[in-house]
Amino acid sequence: MDGKYAEATSEATKMLGPDPQVYQPLGDLKLEFDESHDTYDKESYHRQLDLDTAMTDVNYTIGDVSYLRQAFTSYPHQVFAMRIAGSASGSVSFSVTMDSQLMVGKEVVGSKYITMKGQCPSDGNAAQVESSSKSSANQGMEFVAVLQVEVFGGTGKLHIDNQTLRVHQADYVVLYVAASSSFDGPFKDPSLSDKEPTSLAFSTLEKIKGLSYDDLLTAHLADYQPLFQRVSLRLGNHRCIEGDEQEWDQGMVMKREGANQGNADFGVQMDNSENVDSGDKDLSSWEHIVPAEIVDSKRVETEIRASGGMDEGASLHKPWKERISTKDRILNYKEDEDPGLVVLLFQFGRYLLIASSRPNTFVANLQGVWNNQLHPAWRACPTLNINLEMNYWPAETCNLAECHLPLFDFLEQLAVTGAATAKVNYGLEGWVCHHNADIWAQSAPVTRDPVWALFPMSGAWICLHLWEHYTFSQDEEFLRKRAYPLFKGCATFFVDWLVEDGKGHLVTNPSTSPEHYFIAPDGQRASVSYGSTMDMAILKNLFNAVISAAKILGEDETELVSKVKASVERLLPPRTGSDGRLLEWVEEFQDPEDTHRHMSHLFGLYPGHSITPQSTPELCDAATKSILKRGEIGPGWSVAWKTALWARLWNSDHAYSMVKRMFNLISADEKEERFDGGGLYSNLFSAHPPFQIDGNFGFTAAVAEMLFQSDETNLYVLPALPLKQWRDGLVTGLRGRGAVTVGIRWIGGKLQEVTVQVEKNFSATRLLHHNSKAVTLPKSASGPQLYTYDGDLNLMRSGSLDDPNEGGRMCIIL
Secondary structure (H helix, E strand, C coil): CCCHHHHHHHHHHHHHCCCCCCCCCCEEEEEEECCHHHCCHHHCEEEEEEECCCEEEEEEEEEEEEEEEEEEECCCCCEEEEEEEEECCCCCEEEEEEECEEEEEEEEECCEEEEEECCCCEEEECCCCCCCCCCCCCCCCEEEEEEEEECCCCCEEEEEEECCEEEEEEEEEEEEEEEEEECCCCCCCHHHHCCCHHHHHHHHHHHHHCCCCHHHHHHHHHHHHHCCCEEEEEEEEEEHHCHHHHHHHHHCCCCECCCCCCCCCEEEECCCCCCCCCCCCCCHHHHCCCHHHHHHHHHHHHHHHCCCCCCCCCCCCHHHHHHEEEEHHHHHHHHHHHHHHHHHHHHHHHHHHHHHCCCCCCCCCCCHHHHHCCCCHHHHHHCCCCCCHHHCCHHHHCCCCCHHHHHHHHHHHHHHHHHHHHHHHHHHCCCCCCCCCCCCCCCCCCCCHHHHHHCHHHHHHHHHHHHHHHHHHHHHHHHCCCCCHHHHHHHHHHHCCCCCCCCCCECCCCCCCCCCCCCCCCCEEEEEEEEHHHHHHHHHHHHHHHHHHHHHCCCCCCHCHHHHHHHCCCCCCCECCCCCCCCCCCCCCCCCCCCCCCCHHHHHCCCCCCCCCCCCHHHHHHHHHHHHHHHHCCHHHHHHHHHHHHCCCHHHHHHHHHHHHCCCCCCCCCCCCCCCCCCCCCCCEEEEEECCHHHHHHHHHHHHHHHEEEEEHHHHHHHHCCCCCCEEEEEECCCCCCCCEEEEEEEEEEEEEEEECCCCCCCCEEEEEEECEECCCCCCCCCEEEEEEEEECEEEEEEEEHHHHHHCCCCCCC
């Protein structure tokens, strides 16, 4: 408060504690083929990820034999499954084993299993991992992976060779991997755990006994596709939007060329699902195993040749070599601005969230489950000053609310440890957590520098995700039982932590703007002041959510809520500087990094709701100047954040400019941290660089914001649509606050049709907006309703979702 900011920064280092633990990889599944596979036909090699099925395919030919590897991970059965097949009987031979950087040992069990045991170090931050030659009570959790090998057809045999299984002359082979650990929650020492990883892993495999690969695949698709297929997005020309599926499908097929390009460079395909309904088919036949499009094209070729209509050697099936790799599509984007690639990256983010955050899993962290390093960048831990929250930005808007649940589980754990941190570090009731956490729910500030470590606002920020889940779902039971108890503990801490600034306002103190230094009036570099703009914005949004929730639950007369109501009115408001920009700190400090990657002071604009074009146009002008000063260049996740900010300002030109900026190809060799421009790796992973998954999730959320926005009383259709680049489009399944789902179709930049599915009755007035026009949604007491509007927002149709004549019209009618 005395303006000694450099001294405050130095003092703040005394508040810092230990580093969080590291998220580390389980291990590797290693396949080794004989020398003949070195002679594969390079033009035949194709590797892809199909987002519609969440499966990977690798196929290639050697001579007259075609080979195919397919793999998926089953959430219902908790196993990884891979099928390796050849088109000729007895053509599949290889060896397989497992390995881990944390391995204690491995052994072959019986005739078809390999068990690999490992143990984490007691401190994953150590420069050298502890020797894992034997278990020790002071080491970390134990883990086990079990590989099961099943051989089918031909004269296939399975042999044991030391710690390796060798397959000889099979028609096809199926591999299953299950894993478990001694982790038993964040509050129990894993060395004291009653969990026995080996028996748990074998138990998982026992549960799939009697099920075929196709049975597991059917269950996998039945679990995955209802989530993934909730949202459909098409951007393209008029024919595509009107339903020319052939052009759409061709535009969405992507591949990765070359067999030796590294595991990170897979291709992606959207609309080429395999039909897994086996019926009466021979399950061992090659035609059942390969993708249907290849089988069908070859069958048609045979029929045409038999009738004399095709020359020998000609093919209907488009060769893989003629399809454009994902890498090349990224390189071409600056020239062709392919809208299909935008769709792909949008849906890739949804796929990644489904793949890394399901009920009863850990949260999607900095690199997610795709981290392959023992000492990854920033420990691959949840970073709570933007990255973890950004991971969950698309959860509600993009119709994946179930994927949000692990974040709430994690927050409940943080609230337990955070209560101790509140008492020990601040002498206060309630709970608080800071900028880094881990699987042990660390809530205290980490070590080294307060510029990142001293950020006690993260718990309040994540509490707003609870409120978002309620506003989208209108689930009052969730609000009462899960959200509001956390609200109360968080608000209890902050109403008591706020202090007077001597000018009639309440402020946080000490305070930082995440990871951003300033130059104090005395010329010294510092990071700690009081009342940063981000702090104030988070608390304004939190306190308003607490007040609204209390009113809904009938608790708005309690002492705590009275304190919150009194505090929210006195929070230091956002202010502008001499150049018209929104101030980031309590004073107009000199900014040595005015192109800084973090956009923290714009929290109220996005993801918050306290700065809007309708209610605070002056602050929107200040926000515009702030974003322009920051510039477009930044890490992938920063580019995504700026895209969302421009979308909230309804500025389609700048929003699209940031979309285009994202398609900047970063070499896989660029692993060092830098801030001068991120983009995408060739497999569409977001590049800081290095790899950070938050940019993928942020991009998906930002594109959704460009197409549809909502608050508790308004729905905005196409608020930031790039008219030139996305002239025609169709999106269905996006969610809005108030338990609504929308479908939107436009052609030539003009809205054609909007459907609004209202799932719960509402008493407040709800407005549907497009451009300058707004209409009031009808109120109904007769249950869920479906309303269809034309491009001028004239109501064309309405009806109950319980009406069988209307129930089928959940999406846009083409």
